[in-house]
Amino acid sequence: MSKFAAPKGVSEYFPPRSQNFEFVRNTLIGEAVVSGYQLIELPVFEDTELFKRGVGESTDVVSKEMYTFEDRGGRSITLRPEGTAGVMRSVIENNLDKGQLPVKIWYSGAFFRAERPQAGRYRQFYQVGVEAIGLSEPEIDVEVIAIADRAFKKLGLKKYRLDITSLGDASSRAAHRVDLIKFIEGLNLDDATAVRAKLNPLRLFDDKRPEISSAMSKAPVLLDYLSEESRKSFESVKSLLEDFGIAYQINPRMVRGLDYYTGTTFEFVHELLGAQSGIGGGGRYDGLMSQLGGADLSGIGFGLGVDRILLACEAEGIFSSDAVTSSLEIYLIPLGSENTKFVTNLLNQLRNSGVIADMSYGDRALKGAMKSADKSGAKYSCVIGESEISSGSLTLKEMKSGVTKEVRIDSLAQALKEI
RNA sequence: GUGGGCGUAGCUCAGCUGGUAGAGCACUCGGUUGUGGUCCGAGAUGUCGCGGGUUCGAGCCCCGUCGCUCACCCCA
Numbered sequence: 001m002s003k004f005a006a007p008k009g010v011s012e013y014f015p016p017r018s019q020n021f022e023f024v025r026n027t028l029i030g031e032a033v034v035s036g037y038q039l040i041e042l043p044v045f046e047d048t049e050l051f052k053r054g055v056g057e058s059t060d061v062v063s064k065e066m067y068t069f070e071d072r073g074g075r076s077i078t079l080r081p082e083g084t085a086g087v088m089r090s091v092i093e094n095n096l097d098k099g100q101l102p103v104k105i106w107y108s109g110a111f112f113r114a115e116r117p118q119a120g121r122y123r124q125f126y127q128v129g130v131e132a133i134g135l136s137e138p139e140i141d142v143e144v145i146a147i148a149d150r151a152f153k154k155l156g157l158k159k160y161r162l163d164i165t166s167l168g169d170a171s172s173r174a175a176h177r178v179d180l181i182k183f184i185e186g187l188n189l190d191d192a193t194a195v196r197a198k199l200n201p202l203r204l205f206d207d208k209r210p211e212i213s214s215a216m217s218k219a220p221v222l223l224d225y226l227s228e229e230s231r232k233s234f235e236s237v238k239s240l241l242e243d244f245g246i247a248y249q250i251n252p253r254m255v256r257g258l259d260y261y262t263g264t265t266f267e268f269v270h271e272l273l274g275a276q277s278g279i280g281g282g283g284r285y286d287g288l289m290s291q292l293g294g295a296d297l298s299g300i301g302f303g304l305g306v307d308r309i310l311l312a313c314e315a316e317g318i319f320s321s322d323a324v325t326s327s328l329e330i331y332l333i334p335l336g337s338e339n340t341k342f343v344t345n346l347l348n349q350l351r352n353s354g355v356i357a358d359m360s361y362g363d364r365a366l367k368g369a370m371k372s373a374d375k376s377g378a379k380y381s382c383v384i385g386e387s388e389i390s391s392g393s394l395t396l397k398e399m400k401s402g403v404t405k406e407v408r409i410d411s412l413a414q415a416l417k418e419i
Numbered sequence: 420g421u422g423g424g425c426g427u428a429g430c431u432c433a434g435c436u437g438g439u440a441g442a443g444c445a446c447u448c449g450g451u452u453g454u455g456g457u458c459c460g461a462g463a464u465g466u467c468g469c470g471g472g473u474u475c476g477a478g479c480c481c482c483g484u485c486g487c488u489c490a491c492c493c494c495a
Binding site for chain 2: 196
């Protein structure tokens, strides 16, 4: 039992699973790069007010899930609960929106929400996200969705689906809101739920309690209130998704947890994940830039949950058995402690010439050292003792096949590169 | 914040109606003075989460506490 334990609800990745985590994250990033997105690296904490204004005070994220503290100068600081608000702040602050549009950027890192932990829900979690700012064409909506879909397919995921809807423009939402509030007033709700409904009536669509969800099944949905323009745009999105071969399902009751979404919104859901099944989601945000003091530009983006996507890959058996890969090229085994110094120096020379190498440290029995060589995953091993040093040549053993080969010690690095 | 489940070896877990702790895997050494994976043999490893109570006796029963976990609310 160690004296210290990690803070409650954080995810940690250590070998060998950290290799799979890295693989998932790099695959997600790779697809953003392929589509012309560039890296933005941001602070993990921001002015608390940024999230209140950007994400919305009525959201659960802002009202009860933020890690907020006061710094030494008396400023209110919050660990970022999501990525988009910070990106917008930086884009505005650094005038990225004054150049060529769209601005296409990706980010990756840790995010924080003070929730009760659960399978797939952590207080510190990892996202890869993209934002495309400055164009409102439906082609960009589909480009963004396609990045995520392509990454999931590349990872080998099969048991997921894409839910999509449109929240329309301001006039669409205003018309719907009137009718929805009228409908909700006719329901008999408990106090907490009534308060939530008042802050944002759309939230009730997301309630999983059977009495609420069955009542809400008769509620008017926003999709039926779309303006002509919004409807046309949504039609284009759907038609392009079909051209791209991306399967989707229209879900008019889908609700996103953040207030800034407008127009196209979407969510990727995995079947094998239990309660926390959303592996990524996003949408368009028309008013966000201007609300944060920037130009009145539209944008669209997503956040993908790296932790959950890793869980999904594991649930589908993607990293089955021998997925643990090692990049080690050679593993050196000194025989006899008097030869350790020679081997240590040889190891250093190999590394200096760029060979990925390791050795057996300590005076171990040969059998044990060979076992370590085996477990290291190195491609080759070699034993170096008295006779090798005096003859200047050693026996290189290919671990997988057991085939051996004589090599001069002074040309070992060269030999390994030629193989 | 609310509810359920679980805390025993490094890991996964067994442990009967209470009688002072076990398996598999992993680890170390040996069988095979200098060549791993298979096989065989041997060895090391525990404040049974913590505190209290009942009892002749508690891993097991009772109370408390801490931690983990799953679910609700909500979300990546």
